Amino acid sequence: MNKKKVFLAVLLMFVLCIAAIGCGKKQDDAVYSENDFSDAGDEQVKVRLLKDDLEREVEVPVQPQRVLALNSAMMEMVFELGVIPVGKVSEYIVPRPEAQDLPGISFENSPNIEMINKLAPDLIIAHASNHSQIQDSLEATGAAVFYIDPGKAEDQLIGRIDLVSEVLGCKAEADVCVQRIREKAESLQKILAGSPIKTALLIQGGSQSVRAAQTFCFWGRLLSFLGLENIVPEEVAKTTKAGFVNFDIETVIQKDPDVLLILQPGFRSASEGGQGGNGGKQGGQGPQGNGGNKPGGEGQQGKTGGEGQQELKSISPEELLAMYQDDPMWKQLSAVKNGHIYIVPDNVSPGRIRILDALDVMAKLIVPEAF
């Protein structure tokens, strides 16, 4: 009899749970979407055939009107090419005014299919690895689904902007964009040329292992664009395509980089202000990742313009120096002895910052006295 009582109690809990789900929410959202979801009266859309990174022939609209990118780095590329997407992923936190009011479609790795359907895109730019499992659901929205593999880019700073621009039909804008990046890099190289800092190492902080950025990854390319030599050799890329590799500390000591940059999860620069959220590439998986979308406010948007002056917040130099000076493994490095050891702001990451701003931030971090 006791067992029955326990189970009736459990049953009641189930029923209450079910009732809570049913009664939760809802304002009466209009069923009638702003977008024309009806079959009747569709104009014939001009399409062209393009091959995506999954070797599929995709019929892409010649002039896509409603673009959706399911990856924050690709979203940023879309913006840079002058196109405003119809929605955004939670990981996208670049403070663009045009991105503020975009509806969210959940996380990069778990996009909300219902929201995507509601947004009715005519072109979806998806990640070849992350979204290929849901190809059927994406295609069922009626949009052309174009898969891009960011890992195929030899230069992961500029990324697949060539392919994205081809899909969007704005090659000219892509050329302008790349030209702007190269000009910015050249101007910063000239400034850094006068400093004694020539070689660099960028690692993921927070653990004893030395996970160093390879030359082709986003952060490695930032160093290259600034004219710095990454002590991680390019040959390592032949053994693994991972952006970060477990690097040997003895080689670090032997090569003795002039500057040591540490990518530490959870760190934010002062200009990001109220933008919280998880740090690191794998952050943003929890609900609090949504906090990263809160705008920093008008003043901060002005600051994060391409030429904006950004205040750089770091952990106290004494604390950082103490961590490495006391460690026998690190304290003999020139970078540590000379105080050229810096925490890279967490937003310096694909899809979290404009490339031009990333170059500025890194340059000011490495030679603050030159700015």
Add this chain to the structure above:
Amino acid sequence: MADYVSSKVRLERLKKTNRFFWIILFILLLFMALILSIFNGTLYFSPHAVLDVFRGRSQEQLIRHIVWNVRLPRTLVAMMVGFNMAIAGALLQGILRNPLASPNIIGANSGAGLAAVIVMSLMPRNMKVLPSAAFLGALLAGLIIYALARREGRSSGITIILAGVALGALLSAFTSALMILHSDDLGITYTWLAGSLIGRGWPYFSLIWPYSLAGGLAAVFLGPRVNLFLLGEEVGKSLGLSVEISRLLIIINASILAGSAVSVAGTIGFIGIVAPHTARMMVGNDYRYLVILSGILGSLLLTISDTLARTLFQPLEIPVGIFTAVLGAPFFYFLLYKKRSELPIS
């Protein structure tokens, strides 16, 4: 004496009636959960509008599309996955006579996980093969564990469990190594390993329902044999049970059920443990009924978990494996609390 016999008969009839009562009750609850899952989601449609879809009267393509092609298949996949995992867990708890046995013991999760990570890391452009690879990984792991556990043509519950633990650890080590070497793919890998039903439409339902049907029917027919296992191998043998053949058949069936579930939804934990134990508290240890109720409870649990996972933090979706763990952990505590009264497994 006659009174004693008739009271025993009446007690048996009462127990049977109770069991049918629970089964029917949870079928009704499952149906309710199905309805609520279809009626709820990120986009709000009035119940009337959703009903019109089923009546064929809806004029809104968006609603028809969402209900028929997004919510309904996802809910059915959740039900099938929960069904498969629960029955697999129940069968394994029976033949291994271990209340903590779950599909993980026969390497379903670790085998499928390794196969999936291999595809995601080394063949990222062939993700369409991911479900097949995961299924094969789970099945192979189960067969390898059984082969490792056999000595001189015989196996036992203990040897299977030990072999499962050892192989599981080995496969997890390989999985971790691959994930470290391909750390850029960690996001999608973790999402898969946590278990998710996002984007599971009719193609995934087509993948899993044959296994649910065949595996479920097989489990019902194998139920009486599991009852004999509960009496012990020697007693079972003396009652005509072919121990090794039955054990192999049940492990294969459990591997197929678990493998098909993992291949479609990733490694969702706790369903295979929680559902059978909950069913056991209602219908006892008679596997003729336990298997059926476990399947129904597994379906119900995963359907509710998935509905919560996609509605609680709209428009964000949390992997459903996280919710099943949140529900499962307190249940484990509850089991621990009850440990002072003997659990009816052995």
